Amino acid sequence: MERFKGYVLDLDGTIYRGPYLMPGAREVVAELRKRGCKIVFLSNKAIQTRVDYAEKLTRLGIPATPEDVINSSLVTVDYLRREQPDARLYIIGEPPLIKEALNAGLRLARQPEETDIVVVSFDRTFHYGKLRFAYNAIMKGARIIATNADRTCPVEGGEELPDAASIIAALKALTDKEPELILGKPSPRVLEMATSRMGLKPSECLMVGDRLETDIVMGKAAGMKTALVLTGVTRREQLEASDVKPDYVLDSVAELIEGA
Numbered sequence: 008m009e010r011f012k013g014y015v016l017d018l019d020g021t022i023y024r025g026p027y028l029m030p031g032a033r034e035v036v037a038e039l040r041k042r043g044c045k046i047v048f049l050s051n052k053a054i055q056t057r058v059d060y061a062e063k064l065t066r067l068g069i070p071a072t073p074e075d076v077i078n079s080s081l082v083t084v085d086y087l088r089r090e091q092p093d094a095r096l097y098i099i100g101e102p103p104l105i106k107e108a109l110n111a112g113l114r115l116a117r118q119p120e121e122t123d124i125v126v127v128s129f130d131r132t133f134h135y136g137k138l139r140f141a142y143n144a145i146m147k148g149a150r151i152i153a154t155n156a157d158r159t160c161p162v163e164g165g166e167e168l169p170d171a172a173s174i175i176a177a178l179k180a181l182t183d184k185e186p187e188l189i190l191g192k193p194s195p196r197v198l199e200m201a202t203s204r205m206g207l208k209p210s211e212c213l214m215v216g217d218r219l220e221t222d223i224v225m226g227k228a229a230g231m232k233t234a235l236v237l238t239g240v241t242r243r244e245q246l247e248a249s250d251v252k253p254d255y256v257l258d259s260v261a262e263l264i265e266g267a
C-alpha cells in the first residue's frame with residue numbers, strides 16, 4: 008500500500024464499534040503519527056460533541072483533541088456561521104448540536120414565523136411539538152438544511168437507530184419539501200474541512216471508512232485515494248455488487264500499516 012501524508016479515518020465501523028476498539032486501531036494510529044502523518048477522525052453523528060469523541064478516543068488509547076475530530080454538527084455550524092450568520096434557526100437535534108450552534112454565535116428562532124432555516128438532524132427527543140413548529144416555519148418559507156441523511160445511526164453499545172432520514176421523511180410527507188443541503192458525509196465540505204485542517208492536498212490523503220455510499224463516494228469526489236474496511240456495515244458481496252470501487256479493500260484498519 009502507498010504511503011500518504013494524511014489519513015482521514017472514519018470512526019464508527021472503522022476505528023471502533025460502539026464501545027469497542029477495532030483490533031489494531033491503536034497501533035495503526037500510533038505508527039502513522041510516528042511517521043509524521045496527519046490524522047483527522049470523522050463521524051456523521053451530531054449527537055455527541057467533538058470533546059466527547061476526543062475523550063472517548065483518548066480513553067480507548069488513541070490520544071486525541073477536539074481539533075482532531077470533524078463531525079456533521081461542526082460542518083453544519085461552520086457553514087451556517089460563514090454563509091448564514093444572521094439566520095434565525097430552528098434546530099431539530101440533540102443538545103450537543105444546539106450547543107455547537109450557540110457557541111458559534113448563531114441565533115435560534117422563538118417562533119415559526121421568524122425562522123429562516125430549519126436544521127434537521129438525528130433527534131431522539133423528536134416529538135409532535137417540534138414537528139408542528141418545523142411544519143409552520145417551512146410553510147412560512149423557512150429553508151431546510153440537514154446535518155446528514157443517514158438511515159441508521161449506530162449508538163453506544165452497537166445498537167442501530169433510525170437517524171435523520173426518518174425526520175427528513177416526516178417533514179417531506181407534511182410539506183413536500185426536502186433539505187436544500189446535506190452538510191455531513193457525503194458532502195464535499197467534510198473533506199474540504201479535513202484537508203484544510205491537515206494543510207494537505209486531497210491527492211496527498213487517504214480516506215478510510217466502512218460505508219461505500221458515504222465514505223468512499225465522498226473520498227473519490229474529493230480527489231482522494233480511498234480504502235474500504237470490512238469491519239463495519241459493508242460486506243464483501245455488497246462491494247462486489249456495487250459500482251463504487253475503492254482503491255483498497257482492507258479486512259481491517261490494521262492493514263494500513265501491515266507490511267509497510
Ligand SMILES: [Mg+2]
Binds near residue numbers: 216239
Ligand atoms: Mg462508519
